[in-house]
Amino acid sequence: MPTYPKDLKYSKEHEWVKVEGKLAIIGVTDYAQDQLGDIVMVEIPGEGTAVTKDDAFGVLESVKSVSDVFAPVSGKVIEANDPLVDSPGIVNEDCYGEGWLVKVEMSRLSELETLMNAEQYEKFLSDQA
Amino acid sequence: MLKRTPLFEIHKKLGARMVEFGGWEMPVQYTGVIEEHRAVRNSAGLFDISHMGEIFVTGEHARDFVNLITTNDISKILDGQCQYAACCYEKGGVVDDVISYRFNPKKYLIIVNASNVDKDFEWFQKNKTAGVTLENKSSDYSLLALQGPKAQKILQPLVDYPLDKLVYYHFCETKMGGKPIILSRTGYTGEDGFEICGAWDDAPVFWELLMKEGASNGLQPIGLGARDTLRLEAAYSLYGHEIGETINPLEARLGWVVKLGSTTLDKSDFIGKKALQEIKASGIKRNLVGIEMVENGIPRQGYEVFSGERKIGVITSGTFSPTLNKAIGLALVESGFGAVGSELLVQVRRQKLRGQIVNLPFYKRK
Secondary structure (H helix, E strand, O other), X not given: OOOOOOOOEEOOOOEEEEEEOOEEEEEEOHHHHHHHXXXXXXXXXXXXXXXXXXXXXXXXXXXXXXXXXXXXXXXXXXXXXXXXXXXXXXXXXXXXXXXXXXXXXXXXXXXXXXXXOHHHHHHHHHHHO | OOEOOOOXXXXXXXXXXXEEEOOEEEEEEOOOXXXXXXXXXXXXXXXXXXXXXXXXXXXXXXXXXXHHHOOOOHHXXXXXXXXXXXXXXXXXXXXXXXXXXXXXXXXXXXXXXXXXXXXXXXXXXXOOOOOOEEEEOOOOEEEEEEEOOOHHHHHHHHOOOOHHHOOOOEEEEEEEOOEEEEEEOOOOOOXXXXXXXXXXXXXXXXXXXXXXXXXXXXXXXXXXXXXXXXXXXXXXXXXXXXXXXXXXXXXXXXXXXXXXXXXXXXXXXXXXXXXXXXXXHHOOOEEEEEEEEOOOOOOXXXXXXXXXXXEEEEEEEEEEXXXXXXXXXXXXXXXXXXXXXXXXXXXXXXXEEEEEEEOOOOOOOO
16 A cells, blocks of 8 residues: 655655755655555755755656656755666655655745645545545 | 456456457556566466457459568468468558468468457458459457467367478468367467467467366466567567558568569569668668667667767667566667667666667577
């Protein structure tokens, strides 16, 4: 069964955000990694890259498909999870832990209010099904 | 409404993820593409390919008709043999790639791609000659593929026919679970294996027997996802990718199944022969090549291929190869740029990434 930790916020594009002050740690949800299947390529922006909420900032590729990853918040990348480039399967194995994608210094904290909590996200998923 | 094979309920029960393919609702994966891919390379896999088409050609002039619509020479095979070929349009483009089974000189079975069944049958009918009967039996027959190094070991207890005697690209008529089957040593994975054609409604019987027999031999059900990565490593063409109406078989490395009549013993005319002779005489403009990526990126169908600044072609299929652990692709490139070892660039989104032309197939079993 897919899990959705309570301490995270979620976007409709299936990214999660962990908020630590002005810092947002961003990854993709259990639902997203499961839908993608075996992830074999991760493309994420380097340190210093500006990202804008709802714009594609990275790409995950499975054996069969190519999927954009959308920024759930705006800001500047202060760290990218570079080990994923060589070991993209980590996203499947541990999407909320070692499989995080980037850490972003948020420029508009108010954007967090547009994100869902775990309960809302699970309802969003079941409404879509 | 998408069409469903007789194994639809079994796929659902196995937890398969279903997708649309050629008008059919088919399993794309059960446990995961990479795991399924490795099961076929290391032990065995079972595929439901009942969506594929079965067209029977019978009658006094059946053999001449098969020779007319396929590029290969059907008179070269005997009863109980299969033959791979392309079917071409007058201009040389490909209608489909097919396997013809010869039961006797007056009866052939042609296995065609799922997405092309109706088009192929219309094409055959349009070109039908006297003394030939055509029957599209696609909804009467199911088709399973059992592929992998343990395929024979799994299958042998279930059939009377001695499988050691069934050599590559041959078939026999036998029974499984008391039900009649057409059993061929053919496949689309680069491994040893069999394809089992039987009555539509008997497919669940064959599936359950094989899964039970294969349980101790690592047999797994395999979806279309791994079917694609397996065929790509083996560099087999997929219609709509490496071959199609705008790609002729000479470009697509299928010259070996195109009998253009260089000797007097070769077959007589077939549809597309004249155009293909002219294409060959004037020089083939582009060739299908294998690419292994040097830089980190996966080539995908439609991505552009460059030599320096010059665009030289396009990717026809690409994926991450689970066996090689590398990104690989097939590309149609201008003649003169296809030498093995040469470097080229693949446009992956905003970047041009380095790749190298390699020998095909990417994978060959030992």
